[in-house]
Amino acid sequence: MSAYKSDFLNVLAGRGFIHQVSEPEALDALACSATITAYIGFDCTAPSLHVGSLLPIMLLRWLQQTGHRPIALMGGGTTRVGDPSGKDESRRLLAAAAINENLKGMRAIFTRFLRFGEGAHAAANDAIMADNADWLNTLNYIDFLREVGRHFSINRMLAFDSVKLRLERQQELSFLEFNYMILQAYDFVELYRRYGCVLQMGGSDQWGNIVNGIDLGRRLHNAQFFALTSPLITTSSGAKMGKTAAGAVWLNADMVSPYDYWQYWRNTEDADVGRFLKLFTVLPLDEIARLAALKGEEINEAKKVLATEATALVHGRAAADEAAATARTTFEEGGLGASLPTVQVSQAELKAGIGVLTAFVKAGLAASNGEVRRAIANNAIMINDVRVTSDKAAIGEADVTPGGVIKLSLGRKRHVLLKPV
RNA sequence: GGGGGAGUGUCCCGAGCGGCAAAGGGGGCGGACUGUAAAUCCGCUGGCUGACGCCUUCGUAGGUUCGAGUCCUACCUCCCCCA
Numbered sequence: 001m002s003a004y005k006s007d008f009l010n011v012l013a014g015r016g017f018i019h020q021v022s023e024p025e026a027l028d029a030l031a032c033s034a035t036i037t038a039y040i041g042f043d044c045t046a047p048s049l050h051v052g053s054l055l056p057i058m059l060l061r062w063l064q065q066t067g068h069r070p071i072a073l074m075g076g077g078t079t080r081v082g083d084p085s086g087k088d089e090s091r092r093l094l095a096a097a098a099i100n101e102n103l104k105g106m107r108a109i110f111t112r113f114l115r116f117g118e119g120a121h122a123a124a125n126d127a128i129m130a131d132n133a134d135w136l137n138t139l140n141y142i143d144f145l146r147e148v149g150r151h152f153s154i155n156r157m158l159a160f161d162s163v164k165l166r167l168e169r170q171q172e173l174s175f176l177e178f179n180y181m182i183l184q185a186y187d188f189v190e191l192y193r194r195y196g197c198v199l200q201m202g203g204s205d206q207w208g209n210i211v212n213g214i215d216l217g218r219r220l221h222n223a224q225f226f227a228l229t230s231p232l233i234t235t236s237s238g239a240k241m242g243k244t245a246a247g248a249v250w251l252n253a254d255m256v257s258p259y260d261y262w263q264y265w266r267n268t269e270d271a272d273v274g275r276f277l278k279l280f281t282v283l284p285l286d287e288i289a290r291l292a293a294l295k296g297e298e299i300n301e302a303k304k305v306l307a308t309e310a311t312a313l314v315h316g317r318a319a320a321d322e323a324a325a326t327a328r329t330t331f332e333e334g335g336l337g338a339s340l341p342t343v344q345v346s347q348a349e350l351k352a353g354i355g356v357l358t359a360f361v362k363a364g365l366a367a368s369n370g371e372v373r374r375a376i377a378n379n380a381i382m383i384n385d386v387r388v389t390s391d392k393a394a395i396g397e398a399d400v401t402p403g404g405v406i407k408l409s410l411g412r413k414r415h416v417l418l419k420p421v
Numbered sequence: 422g423g424g425g426g427a428g429u430g431u432c433c434c435g436a437g438c439g440g441c442a443a444a445g446g447g448g449g450c451g452g453a454c455u456g457u458a459a460a461u462c463c464g465c466u467g468g469c470u471g472a473c474g475c476c477u478u479c480g481u482a483g484g485u486u487c488g489a490g491u492c493c494u495a496c497c498u499c500c501c502c503c504a
Contacts, residue, residue: 263457270458297456331457371450374465378451392471411450413457 006031008066012228014285015278017059019204019231022214027199027226031068035125038063038199038228039071039191041132041184043078044102048252049109051264054280055230059201060127061113061282069125071197072110074103077136078183103131109251112314128195135190136183148186151219152212157181160208181209188213189220199226233279251314258315259339262323263413265307273302281309330415336403342417350420353394356381363408363416375410382409 004010004024008031012018021027030036040056042049049057060070076099107129110116117126157178188210191197198217200210210227217225249264250256256264268276274292277283283291283305291302304324311320326337343363345354354362357369360381366372373391375381381388384399384407395418399406406418 267457270456273458297458299458300456303456303458327457368468369470370468371466375451378464380451411452414450 004028006066008036008063008068011062011066012059015062016275017055017062017230017279019229020207020227021229022211022227023224026224027228030198030226031066036063036068036199037071037191037195037197038068038201039073039130039188039197040201041073041075041078041187042106043075044099044106048105048250048255050251051249054251055233056202057110057113058279059228059230063201064114064125064127065282067125069128069195070114071128071130071191071195072114073187073191074106074129074131074133076103076131076133078132078180078187099133105252109314112316130191130194132183132187132190136186144186148182148189148216148220151216152182152185181212184209185213185216188225189216192217192221192223192225198223199228201228201230204229204232253315253319257339257341258311258319259323259326259341261314262307262311262320262327265310266303266327268303268306270299273299273306277302277306277309280313281306282313283309336401336405336407336417340407340415340417342405342419344419344421347420350395350397350400353396355391356383356388356393356395357391359395359418360408360410363418365408365410365414365416380411383407385409 004013006028009018009021009024009028027036038060040060042053042056060072063070110127110129114127115123116129117123160181188197188200200206200213202210207227207229210229214225214227217223249261251261265276265280274288277288277291278285281288291305294302304327307327308320308324311323315323322339326339328337330337330340341364345359345362356376357372360366360372360375361369366375372381376388376391379387383393383395384401395406397420400420401407404419407415408418409415
């Protein structure tokens with residue numbers, strides 16, 4: 001289906017990663033003959049990356065897998081500037097202080113997906129972690145204007161969709177936001193200077209910004225840069241990826257447990273299974289074709305594979321298998337899975353008896369006693385798989401199962417174990 | 422600088438004659454049906470309480486009133502028009 005010669009573009013195209021590419025033939029030829037250095041920028045506004053960032057991360061991964069060199073660019077500088085609207089000074093400073101922490105959390109994720117060089121095992125395409133704070137923070141305004149600013153035509157910038165739409169709708173566009181695209185273009189050039197980076201990838205919304213970088217590269221260095229964007233991924237029902245009741249689906253294990261992460265993928269809609277297998281796992285395409293062709297009830301097998309493979313990439317194979325095993329015993333055998341979320345209670349407390357309301361709030365299944373009451377009224381609460389009908393019910397020593405725990409359930413999907421200590 | 426408009430259930434959007442725990446939607450959660458899917462239907466979607474009830478919520482701070490999301494004053498933030 002794809003007419004590319006290079007592994008790199010063939011893999012991306014075959015798996016559905018490509019939305020737009022600039023100069024595809026030239027990039028294809030380059031990918032065949034040389035090691036390309038390419039980058040993607042990531043904001044560091046949060047202590048972890050979430051599922052929404054997974055697609056770009058996979059892009060970098062395939063880049064490296066097909067022999068090229070990825071750069072993960074942290075927006076340490078651009079995040080400091082941030083979105084100026086609705087934020088006061090103090091909050092912005094706080095974010096600046098936390099950026100290093102955020103960077104640390106994010107770096108851990110990248111090491112799961114990319115191979116960074118380590119001493120003796122260094123290779124030509126080892127991944128690079130860069131931070132644009134390194135060059136943006138020390139920019140001299142006048143120098144910057146003279147070197148970079150003179151290459152940007154206001155006339156042309158006004159024609160960009162991102163700007164034009166705002167102006168047409170007579171919405172505010174701050175000078176700062178207007179400059180953001182210039183900073184991003186400059187990042188591209190700086191990475192070219194430092195590492196010979198000639199390709200920037202990103203989501204489809206980044207196209208305009210990337211193209212600006214390409215122009216700047218031509219003007220400053222007479223260099224040929226490339227852009228490659230990925231499609232915006234939504235579920236078949238149109239919802240954005242990565243949001244659940246509990247909030248964003250984070251990649252760090254201490255924010256979303258491997259078990260919950262596995263569950264997120266397990267609950268994928270039928271229509272998305274094939275597409276997600278291609279994007280978020282590294283299974284071979286023929287294997288994916290087989291799984292995606294499953295119909296009806298059988299497609300659940302494909303969802304389990306998706307969940308386990310996707311979880312293995314982020315949390316490791318062992319954690320993924322454990323999550324899968326827990327899901328199997330919990331959902332298919334009605335048993336108790338070892339890696340279900342567990343909350344500890346003291347023996348003394350248990351002896352005295354714990355009210356259902358307190359227990360479920362403590363277990364994190366509900367936010368308030370009232371919420372538990374409502375759930376009981378809705379027939380949603382179970383203790384050790386026995387339906388609870390009164391909010392006065394209490395949990396005591398007698399409820400401890402042979403396995404040494406008490407199983408609390410809200411609905412059919414959400415389970416927490418209470419463990420006496 | 423002058424004039425006009427807006428900020429509402431802390432997930433989002435959004436109605437709201439001075440009696441309001443506050444319409445409606447989206448989203449979310451739960452139930453039924455299923456396959457841990459989608460679609461559909463039903464219920465729930467401030468806190469405490471067994472319950473009467475009490476407490477906290479409509480940008481911030483005051484005020485008028487038996488009673489304020491609603492009226493008045495000042496302030497903050499955002500948007501529009503004029504300069």
